[in-house]
Amino acid sequence: MESDLGLWAIPIAMLGGAIRVSTPFLFVSLGEVLTERSGRINLGLEGTLVFGAMSGYAIAYLSGSAWAGVLAAAFAGSLFGLLHGLICSLPRVNDIAIGIAMMLLGMGLAFFFGKPFIQPVAPDLPSIGFGWWSDIPQLEAALRVNVLFLIGAAAAVALWWMFRSTRVGLVIRVVGDSTDAARAMGLRPAVIRTLATAAGGAFAGVGGAYLSLFYPGSWSEGISSGQGLMAVALVIFARWNPIACFWAAILFGAAGALGPALQSVGVSEGYYLFYAAPYVLTLGVLIATSSPNRAMVGAPGELSITK
Amino acid sequence: MTMPPFARRRFLQGSAALAGATALGALPSMAAGEMTVGFIYVGPKDDFGYNQAHAEGAAAVKAMAGVTVVEEENVAETIDVQNTMESMINFDGATLLFPTSFGYFDPHVLAVAPKYPDVRFEHAAGLWTEGMPTNVGSYFGYIGLGQYLNGIVAGHMTQTKRLGFVAAKPIPQVLQNINSFLLGARQVDPAITCQVIFTGEWSLAVKEAEATNALADAGCDVITCHVDGPKVVIETAAGRDCFVCGYHANQAPLAPEKYLTGAEWNWPGVYTRMVQTMLDGGTISNFDRGGLAEGYIKMSPLGPAVTDAARNQFDATQAEMMKGGFAAYQGPLMDNNGNQILAEGEVFLETDIALESMDYLVEGVIGSTS
Numbered sequence: 001m002e003s004d005l006g007l008w009a010i011p012i013a014m015l016g017g018a019i020r021v022s023t024p025f026l027f028v029s030l031g032e033v034l035t036e037r038s039g040r041i042n043l044g045l046e047g048t049l050v051f052g053a054m055s056g057y058a059i060a061y062l063s064g065s066a067w068a069g070v071l072a073a074a075f076a077g078s079l080f081g082l083l084h085g086l087i088c089s090l091p092r093v094n095d096i097a098i099g100i101a102m103m104l105l106g107m108g109l110a111f112f113f114g115k116p117f118i119q120p121v122a123p124d125l126p127s128i129g130f131g132w133w134s135d136i137p138q139l140e141a142a143l144r145v146n147v148l149f150l151i152g153a154a155a156a157v158a159l160w161w162m163f164r165s166t167r168v169g170l171v172i173r174v175v176g177d178s179t180d181a182a183r184a185m186g187l188r189p190a191v192i193r194t195l196a197t198a199a200g201g202a203f204a205g206v207g208g209a210y211l212s213l214f215y216p217g218s219w220s221e222g223i224s225s226g227q228g229l230m231a232v233a234l235v236i237f238a239r240w241n242p243i244a245c246f247w248a249a250i251l252f253g254a255a256g257a258l259g260p261a262l263q264s265v266g267v268s269e270g271y272y273l274f275y276a277a278p279y280v281l282t283l284g285v286l287i288a289t290s291s292p293n294r295a296m297v298g299a300p301g302e303l304s305i306t307k
Numbered sequence: 308m309t310m311p312p313f314a315r316r317r318f319l320q321g322s323a324a325l326a327g328a329t330a331l332g333a334l335p336s337m338a339a340g341e342m343t344v345g346f347i348y349v350g351p352k353d354d355f356g357y358n359q360a361h362a363e364g365a366a367a368v369k370a371m372a373g374v375t376v377v378e379e380e381n382v383a384e385t386i387d388v389q390n391t392m393e394s395m396i397n398f399d400g401a402t403l404l405f406p407t408s409f410g411y412f413d414p415h416v417l418a419v420a421p422k423y424p425d426v427r428f429e430h431a432a433g434l435w436t437e438g439m440p441t442n443v444g445s446y447f448g449y450i451g452l453g454q455y456l457n458g459i460v461a462g463h464m465t466q467t468k469r470l471g472f473v474a475a476k477p478i479p480q481v482l483q484n485i486n487s488f489l490l491g492a493r494q495v496d497p498a499i500t501c502q503v504i505f506t507g508e509w510s511l512a513v514k515e516a517e518a519t520n521a522l523a524d525a526g527c528d529v530i531t532c533h534v535d536g537p538k539v540v541i542e543t544a545a546g547r548d549c550f551v552c553g554y555h556a557n558q559a560p561l562a563p564e565k566y567l568t569g570a571e572w573n574w575p576g577v578y579t580r581m582v583q584t585m586l587d588g589g590t591i592s593n594f595d596r597g598g599l600a601e602g603y604i605k606m607s608p609l610g611p612a613v614t615d616a617a618r619n620q621f622d623a624t625q626a627e628m629m630k631g632g633f634a635a636y637q638g639p640l641m642d643n644n645g646n647q648i649l650a651e652g653e654v655f656l657e658t659d660i661a662l663e664s665m666d667y668l669v670e671g672v673i674g675s676t677s
């Protein structure tokens with residue numbers, strides 16, 4: 001039944017890892033794209049992710065429905081985003097500092113309210129087996145795709161289309177590129193940015209629900225280990241393009257699976273080095289694509305880090 | 308090493324104590340037969356794992372008459388733990404501390420202990436040696452024996468003859484558990500191998516899940532682990548239709564059908580005994596160890612899938628261990644790089660201190676320590 005695949009195990013494990021691990025990266029980075037395109041940075045998404053994981057797990061356990069958990073996580077995430085957006089709408093408030101405060105608040109609240117939910121077992125989100133055509137069990141396991149991954153992929157395309165060819169997308173982009181131009185058009189930048197941050201928070205909350213309700217599939221205080229922060233960095237890596245966010249998330253998921261996969265086929269020396277692969281990759285790509293002469297391509301003009 | 312806020316705090320406290328002592332004659336002293344005990348955990352104390360096992364011990368101490376327990380969780384193995392220990396001593400009046408994580412010992416416990424000669428520091432898993440502060444003690448259980456028993460059951464239940472082990476860091480305790488697990492299984496069938504994957508950290512949920520999936524992909528059909536919270540590994544492995552052996556605490560509720568047995572700590576008995584010794588004015592040994600017979604560790608009840616053959620050998624070996632002086636490591640024994648560990652006829656008894664500085668994986672383990 002079990003077959004020995006030799007070195008083929010590595011690409012299969014990376015494919016599986018890409019599908020399993022990428023979803024939280026994808027949702028958080030999509031949420032951050034939405035927020036940053038409107039001209040704000042929300043560094044607090046790590047806290048939103050952890051709180052989303054906790055609230056999603058808690059509601060799923062209490063209601064018996066994993067989807068109710070996802071909705072609750074999205075709702076909780078949007079509240080965090082809304083709070084960030086409202087505070088940042090006050091004059092002379094720094095969005096990065098508020099983001100860090102929101103990150104600590106989100107994690108602290110999640111740990112506090114999450115205590116009673118570490119032990120119980122909540123229902124899992126369903127997944128669809130796309131590997132039925134294969135009789136290799138490893139491939140079948142790798143192609144067990146969660147519904148949220150598919151929703152995330154669809155959302156990436158939808159956001160890309162929204163920014164490109166809809167009025168809403170245009171409004172967000174105008175606000176993000178020039179506050180003055182937006183005001184001249186009769187838009188209210190603060191309101192639009194707050195709404196964009198709230199929507200971004202909802203995305204991050206869903207990413208958290210994926211962590212606690214599907215993979216790894218349980219709530220614990222160490223569940224995120226910095227994935228929310230990495231996803232914020234992914235947005236710069238992906239140059240504020242939702243489709244690129246999707247590929248970046250896939251890349252990070254696959255790179256994360258590299259370490260365990262190599263050990264499982266017997267390449268066991270230097271695993272600490274393999275675990276650093278995603279970060280080395282990021283550094284490499286950022287250095288390769290950077291330029292001292294021009295601003296970052298695709299960066300919204302009103303973003304506080306690029307101004 | 309600088310620690311300005313706490314050096315200042317200690318200075319203030321010291322001078323206040325001096326003033327108080329002259330004015331009132333004595334400083335906050337507890338009534339006879341009363342004491343405050345501090346427990347410090349590296350993670351959450353309900354993690355289905357290492358910290359939960361210690362917290363169960365703390366709960367038993369809390370139930371003792373005349374004892375107050377203070378606890379702090381999620382304390383990092385950094386200067387943080389020194390601050391926590393000092394505040395437990397200075398503000399809560401703790402006279403017995405249990406900093407329970409491996410990394411707390413050196414340098415943190417060893418740095419704080421000389422400043423408080425009247426406080427007793429009891430550290431789990433550390434290796435106290437002559438020359439270290441005498442108010443420091445290290446205690447631990449021979450949990451490798453539990454992994455050996457896990458291995459015996461696993462050896463009976465595996466179809467593929469490949470076992471899987473998700474390990475955190477290549478420290479002696481972890482290596483000993485991996486080796487013992489395989490040696491137990493090889494009592495059943497010498498052809499069995501054990502694949503190990505190191506995650507590099509005590510608690511990394513996603514990486515532990517990935518490691519478990521990689522083991523299942525590699526054909527391992529019985530999986531165990533040594534990470535702080537085994538919940539993710541147990542649930543993921545059971546989800547991949549693998550059998551699981553537990554560690555630290557009883558994880559049977561997480562996978563009732565797939566759970567075979569588990570190596571558990573039995574801290575309530577150990578901690579209440581130590582606290583009682585202190586209350587009675589006695590001294591705790593600086594170096595305290597014990598196994599199954601001494602009640603330091605215990606095994607989870609065997610799961611429903613365990614066959615009769617496995618149960619019989621499990622029971623027989625456990626009975627052998629209860630007599631004391633069990634030797635899981637018997638020569639001839641090689642490591643997985645071909646170096647000889649034990650020659651024909653040589654053994655490591657369970658009490659052998661050489662086991663606590665283990666830096667190799669035995670032949671049959673697929674993996675590397677660095």
